[in-house]
Every structure is written in structure tokens, then in C-alpha cells.
Amino acid sequence: MLMKSDTPSQGTTDEGTPVSVKIRERLVAARKRFNANDNIAQFIEPGELEKLLDEVAGKMQGVLDSMVIDTERDHNTHNTARRVAKMYLHEAFKGRYVEGPSITEFPNAEHLNELMIVGPITVRSACSHHLCPVIGKLWIGVMPNEHTNVIGLSKYARLAEWIMGRPQIQEEAVVQLADLIQEKTSPDGLAIVMEASHYCMGWRGVKDLDSKMINSVMRGVFLKDPNLRREFLSLIPKKSSN
Numbered sequence: 278m279l280m281k282s283d284t285p286s287q288g289t290t291d292e293g294t295p296v297s298v299k300i301r302e303r304l305v306a307a308r309k310r311f312n313a314n315d316n317i318a319q320f321i322e323p324g325e326l327e328k329l330l331d332e333v334a335g336k337m338q339g340v341l342d343s344m345v346i347d348t349e350r351d352h353n354t355h356n357t358a359r360r361v362a363k364m365y366l367h368e369a370f371k372g373r374y375v376e377g378p379s380i381t382e383f384p385n386a387e388h389l390n391e392l393m394i395v396g397p398i399t400v401r402s403a404c405s406h407h408l409c410p411v412i413g414k415l416w417i418g419v420m421p422n423e424h425t426n427v428i429g430l431s432k433y434a435r436l437a438e439w440i441m442g443r444p445q446i447q448e449e450a451v452v453q454l455a456d457l458i459q460e461k462t463s464p465d466g467l468a469i470v471m472e473a474s475h476y477c478m479g480w481r482g483v484k485d486l487d488s489k490m491i492n493s494v495m496r497g498v499f500l501k502d503p504n505l506r507r508e509f510l511s512l513i514p515k516k517s518s519n
């Protein structure tokens with residue numbers, strides 16, 4: 278019996294090679310890591326993301342077939358394979374496949390070097406282990422450098438969305454975000470606190486709906502100056518609900 282996934286996939290190059298194979302070859306040739314939380318946009322050529330979507334939809338159809346779901350007759354799952362592929366590539370894990378947001382820089386004309394906090398920024402991600410949602414909030418504290426440019430407030434949320442839009446683990450996600458903000462703004466100090474619910478612990482597994490993970494990264498003056506660290510921590514709300 279012919280399953281939907283046995284039909285020829287369109288996710289191939291002109292020579293019939295799966296587009297994922299071409300992209301992976303380029304990554305390997307450039308000796309670049311392509312872990313779940315790495316961005317690989319640089320290695321995807323124009324038009325290939327659509328082919329990749331076709332390829333993932335074909336493979337997802339195979340998963341549904343193997344789970345013995347009648348996607349031919351079940352009207353609810355008829356287009357599920359493509360829907361899920363689209364959700365992964367264009368929404369939930371978009372941060373792997375597209376270039377980072379463009380950031381407008383403004384001159385720090387007044388040479389400001391006072392603590393600035395932005396948050397709570399809503400975080401939506403998924404864990405690398407089960408691909409279950411991770412939903413939470415984060416706060417970013419910046420001690421600007423009086424000699425470097427400042428970036429628009431909304432850009433912190435855009436950068437966070439780009440980093441979180443990949444399969445992540447929380448510890449690595451906050452470090453990746455800190456590295457990125459550090460690279461874009463070179464502040465004297467940077468602090469990030471993230472609090473999130475991991476649905477791999479709530480929906481399944483231990484089924485603990487209440488526990489959350491809270492972690493932080495402190496850089497520069499936030500590491501050296503305990504008073505500044507205390508000031509930052511005292512200014513962010515003690516507890517949030519999500």
C-alpha cells in the first residue's frame with residue numbers, strides 16, 4: 278500500500294538531492310556547528326527554505342503514517358504534516374533559519390551610564406530534548422558605556438525572539454542572548470534573568486505544572502559590583518505568573 282510519504286518529495290534540488298543534504302554539506306565544509314540552537318541562515322540559499330519546508334512536510338507525513346493515523350480519511354489530520362512543518366520552520370524555530378533582526382543604533386549623545394532595565398519580555402521557545410514549549414519571561418539590565426552607541430528598546434525583544442526561536446535549553450539560551458547583546462552594544466555591564474515554564478515537565482514526564490526554572494547571566498560591572506547586582510534584582514518583580 279502506498280503511503281502519502283512514499284510519493285516523491287519536492288524537497289529536492291534539481292539533481293534530486295534533498296535540500297537538507299546540500300545545506301548540511303555546506304555547514305560541514307565550513308566546519309560550522311549546526312546544533313539545534315545554532316542559526317544556519319548563512320548556509321541557506323534563496324528559495325531553499327521553501328524546498329526545505331516541502332522536505333520536512335514529507336518526513337512529517339512519514340511520522341504520521343508510522344503512528345498509524347489515517348491522514349487520507351481523517352479530515353483533521355489531512356494537512357497536519359505540512360502545518361507542522363510550517364510551524365517549525367516559519368514560526369517556532371524561525372530563529373534557526375533566518376538572519377538576525379536589523380538593529381538601529383543611536384549615538385549615546387548624553388554619555389549616559391545609568392542602569393537601564395527592560396522587561397518582562399515574553400519568551401517562547403521549545404526544549405531541545407522533547408521539542409515541548411518553553412514559555413516564560415526575561416528581564417535585561419544594561420549598564421551602557423558612555424562612549425558606545427545605544428540600541429532601541431524594542432530591539433532587546435527582537436533579539437530575544439530570534440535567540441529563543443530555536444530548540445533550546447534555558448542555560449544556553451540566556452548565554453547566547455547575552456553574547457549577542459554584548460556584541461551589539463558593548464555595555465559596561467549586562468544582566469539577564471529568565472524565568473520559564475517547561476512543558477516537558479508539565480504536559481508529560483513528571484507532570485509538575487507549577488515548577489519553573491529561573492536562571493541568570495551577569496557580565497562586567499554586574500559581576501564586580503554587588504550593589505549594582507542587588508539594585509537590578511530588587512527592581513525586577515519578585516514573581517511573575519505565566
Ligand SMILES: Nc1nc2c(ncn2[C@@H]2O[C@H](COP(=O)(O)OP(=O)(O)OP(=O)(O)O)[C@@H](O)[C@H]2O)c(=O)[nH]1
Nearest residue numbers: 404405406445446447448475477478481482483490
Ligand atoms: N538543564 C535543563 N534541563 C532541561 C531543560 N528543558 C528540559 N530539561 C530536562 O531535560 C531532561 C531530558 O532528560 P531525559 O532523561 O533524556 O528525558 P526523559 O526520559 O523523557 O525524562 P523525563 O522528562 O524525566 O521523563 C529532562 O529532565 C527535562 O526536564 C532546560 O532548559 N535545562
